[in-house]
Amino acid sequence: MNKTAQRDAILNELRAHNSHPTADKLYEVLRKKLPQISLGTVYRNLEQMASRGTIKKLSLAGHQKRFDGDLSRHYHIRCPHCDNISNIKVDSLINLDDEFQEVIKKIGCDNYYFELISLCDECKNKLIEEQKEAERIAQSKKREVLVWTN
Amino acid sequence: MNKTAQRDAILNELRAHNSHPTADKLYEVLRKKLPQISLGTVYRNLEQMASRGTIKKLSLAGHQKRFDGDLSRHYHIRCPHCDNISNIKVDSLINLDDEFQEVIKKIGCDNYYFELISLCDECKNKLIEEQKEAERIAQSKKREVLVWTN
DNA sequence: GCGAAATTGGTAATCAGTCTCATTTTTTAG
DNA sequence: CTAAAAAATGAGACTGATTACCAATTTCGC
Numbered sequence A, B: 001m002n003k004t005a006q007r008d009a010i011l012n013e014l015r016a017h018n019s020h021p022t023a024d025k026l027y028e029v030l031r032k033k034l035p036q037i038s039l040g041t042v043y044r045n046l047e048q049m050a051s052r053g054t055i056k057k058l059s060l061a062g063h064q065k066r067f068d069g070d071l072s073r074h075y076h077i078r079c080p081h082c083d084n085i086s087n088i089k090v091d092s093l094i095n096l097d098d099e100f101q102e103v104i105k106k107i108g109c110d111n112y113y114f115e116l117i118s119l120c121d122e123c124k125n126k127l128i129e130e131q132k133e134a135e136r137i138a139q140s141k142k143r144e145v146l147v148w149t150n
Numbered sequence C: 001g002c003g004a005a006a007t008t009g010g011t012a013a014t015c016a017g018t019c020t021c022a023t024t025t026t027t028t029a030g
Numbered sequence D: 001c002t003a004a005a006a007a008a009t010g011a012g013a014c015t016g017a018t019t020a021c022c023a024a025t026t027t028c029g030c
Helices: A005-016 A023-030 A039-052 A091-107 A121-149 B005-016 B023-030 B039-052 B091-107 B121-149
Strands: A056-058 A066-068 A075-078 A085-088 A111-117 B056-058 B066-068 B075-078 B085-088 B111-117
Touching (some): A005 A023, A005 A039, A023 A039, A039 A056, A091 B091, B005 B023, B005 B039, B023 B039, B039 B056, B091 B111
Parallel strands (some): B075 B111
Antiparallel strands (some): A056 A066, A075 A085, A111 B111, B056 B066
């Protein structure tokens, strides 16, 4: 694996944040520093580094692949609404993870992958607002019908 | 949600097998009974039923979505080579799953999703064959070099 | 039966991700 | 240091899965 400015930039960018970006998000950011970098290069390097274990690929549940430069032991919570991923690091999960690893090894299974799923605060609020709005509309429609039938 | 022949057919087909088919595979099969059914209808209904919990959706970014009509408690092993999914149902996993559910609830998390990852037997054999073949080629190249330098 | 609401088929469009290939960069061997 | 080999790049074409659109049809509550 040769050393290239592009690969370095991708890895640095990924390590500088803990936002689990998608390839195209990363591309967008990287273009500010390397205006001529291509999306293909970003994809190529991310896949390469992921297969070598330099970074992690998170692809469960969402529809776009995401990447993580943080190799320390931690877990991910994905918001089912906006698809963003945040980190979580608690002992109880680590213990369970250990148990899981043991159990699946006994079954003859190589590995497993999991994600927590939970609405992020932002989306929770957004959904509450939307619901209120929907109720408001429903109410005003009821009123219309009353006026009409009167 | 109205009753339609198409939706019934899709659900029946999905329940009749435990193969976790993709939408297009399902479409292919369904066309034998409903020749005029459209791929869009299959996708639409699968998504709808999944969002209502009538069926389950198994998605991995960068891969085709798969669907499962079996709502009984079981887990999935995905082959990282051919992407096929098989079922597994063992007590040790169920117990761990229970523990997980408890722990994440305490964290304030709604749900979680996991998949086991393991090469299926077919792919395991295929990869062994490929490796052998690669070695054979490497050997014959070595021999060529010897002949050449002699 | 009737009209509103839901659903359909067909097809166009989108979107993530991959592939190709001529050119450039990096590494290796002498 | 230099030349050849190997690896990587950028630009854009391409693919395959999924979604969007919309006129025509079907379903369902009354």
